[in-house]
Amino acid sequence: MKKVKSIYEEIQTNIMSKKQTYLILFLLIAVVFAINLISFKNGHIWGDDFAAYIDQTRAMVSGNFDELISIHKYRVENSHGSSTGPFLAPWGFPILLSPIYYVFGLDIHVMKIYVNLFFLASLIIVFLLFQDRLKNIENLLLIAIIAFNPVYFKFKDTVMSDIPFLFFSLISLFLIKQFIVSQKIWINKFFSYLFIGFIIFFTIELRYIGYVLLPTLLLVQFIESKASIKKMVLDKFTFIPYIIFFILYAIKGLIFPGSSLSAYFIQGQSLETIFQGVIKHIKFYTILPSKFFLMDINLYDIFNHNTNWVHLLFYGIVLLFVVRGILFNIKRDYIFIVYGFLTLTILILNPFVQNTRYILHIFPFFLYFLFAGLSNITLPFSINEKLKHSNINAVHLFGSIILIMSLFHVSHATYQNNIFSKTMLIDGPYSTDSIAMFDYIKRNTNKDAVIDFKKPRAMSLYTDRKSIKTDTLDQLLNSPADYIVYIKKIPWWYTFDLPDYLKSLKCPFENKTFIVCKLKPT
Numbered sequence: 331m332k333k334v335k336s337i338y339e340e341i342q343t344n345i346m347s348k349k350q351t352y353l354i355l356f357l358l359i360a361v362v363f364a365i366n367l368i369s370f371k372n373g374h375i376w377g378d379d380f381a382a383y384i385d386q387t388r389a390m391v392s393g394n395f396d397e398l399i400s401i402h403k404y405r406v407e408n409s410h411g412s413s414t415g416p417f418l419a420p421w422g423f424p425i426l427l428s429p430i431y432y433v434f435g436l437d438i439h440v441m442k443i444y445v446n447l448f449f450l451a452s453l454i455i456v457f458l459l460f461q462d463r464l465k466n467i468e469n470l471l472l473i474a475i476i477a478f479n480p481v482y483f484k485f486k487d488t489v490m491s492d493i494p495f496l497f498f499s500l501i502s503l504f505l506i507k508q509f510i511v512s513q514k515i516w517i518n519k520f521f522s523y524l525f526i527g528f529i530i531f532f533t534i535e536l537r538y539i540g541y542v543l544l545p546t547l548l549l550v551q552f553i554e555s556k557a558s559i560k561k562m563v564l565d566k567f568t569f570i571p572y573i574i575f576f577i578l579y580a581i582k583g584l585i586f587p588g589s590s591l592s593a594y595f596i597q598g599q600s601l602e603t604i605f606q607g608v609i610k611h612i613k614f615y616t617i618l619p620s621k622f623f624l625m626d627i628n629l630y631d632i633f634n635h636n637t638n639w640v641h642l643l644f645y646g647i648v649l650l651f652v653v654r655g656i657l658f659n660i661k662r663d664y665i666f667i668v669y670g671f672l673t674l675t676i677l678i679l680n681p682f683v684q685n686t687r688y689i690l691h692i693f694p695f696f697l698y699f700l701f702a703g704l705s706n707i708t709l710p711f712s713i714n715e716k717l718k719h720s721n722i723n724a725v726h727l728f729g730s731i732i733l734i735m736s737l738f739h740v741s742h743a744t745y746q747n748n749i750f751s752k753t754m755l756i757d758g759p760y761s762t763d764s765i766a767m768f769d770y771i772k773r774n775t776n777k778d779a780v781i782d783f784k785k786p787r788a789m790s791l792y793t794d795r796k797s798i799k800t801d802t803l804d805q806l807l808n809s810p811a812d813y814i815v816y817i818k819k820i821p822w823w824y825t826f827d828l829p830d831y832l833k834s835l836k837c838p839f840e841n842k843t844f845i846v847c848k849l850k851p852t
Contacts, residue, residue: 371756373755373759373761380490383424386424388436402418405799408810409798409800410805422536425535442488446493481621481690492687495691506665543669546669608678611679616649619696652703766841768792811849814832814847816828816847835848
């Protein structure tokens, strides 16, 4: 019997013109923006990376770096534990935030909307990046999965560098692919290569793991010069991106205080410890992308009875097709493979495992290789007598299932937040109790007072006081802290029985969440 064309092939052949594809892309982005706009919550989560970015933005706008350096240097030198953060964060994100801070001040809601615009722009770059790799309908399906993915949806309520880094890392790869691989030059070759250098520099200033773009660029240049080092070196444009990068790096060093790369590398550990850590991290980052597919798979629970083996089996099938996509496209898509491999290598060598925020920028490639691995696979299906012998593309079927799951989750979360939630306020530094605590410290402590708090950068941002973090009672007693702020709702943050100790102190402020106590002189 003569086969009837698949419904999806009909759609693609008869409907998906270039003009209509861009129209659908525009509508998709508009819908995402509208959903995010109505589902933004007030305030911000605890965790004080965002506070460091805003504090550096404030210092840059005011031009007062001395106080910034003093407060953060004091925190690093007098704190204990691994979660106190680096001396300073990279300056890229504060630079991006500076016009918003200059106009609106510390308006966290406006900052969220601003950061979200980078996510919408990232969707366009992803579409352009895979435009010559995927059919229009498949490319739109991939964009929709990213656009409505619950992991990305969660990050809309954070003022962090993750989403801007997603945008700039994607556009860096797009430019490398455009100018060097495809030889599609903008204006002229000098300008194009200069532009690559500038974008890579700024990407690195958003997050230091962006340094992997430099060896990626170098390898692409080598391969595209037919593996001829002589040909590559003799090309007068080859080194322009690197020259521009180092010039900008030198200028940045003259203008802004520096920060450290040390957190990205293993230090002071035995070879056995390093080896064990690398093996553990390889397992961890192999499982981590499962979070994007609404799978609550915990690496450390795989071998106990709490593991959802259905999820694990499903994700195993996903990985098989991702590997298939990589193997089948290793020559054509080597630029994506190299970038992803170098990124994961740096993460694996990191002393601490990271969460999904550190792979937001490589998940689009994970998804692309999943699509590539599913391509050319068709499954027979039958709806009625007419379509009895039709086929459905595995990419369309699998992608549609993932998209439906994501849409259900995002729509449910939006509905719950806006309809059933009594408040849209996040329980963090903008809660009523937090504002009251910060206000008390700002009004009733000396300007040179030192506050012990589990989120020292947030404390410094909202009170303009020096703040440190200690982990044990001995550390607290031997610290220069004048006050300690105890969070009653999170007792597991403390490794000793702090409430008993607080009974011996004068505690002039207390509400449902916090106790502020004055420490006895050492």
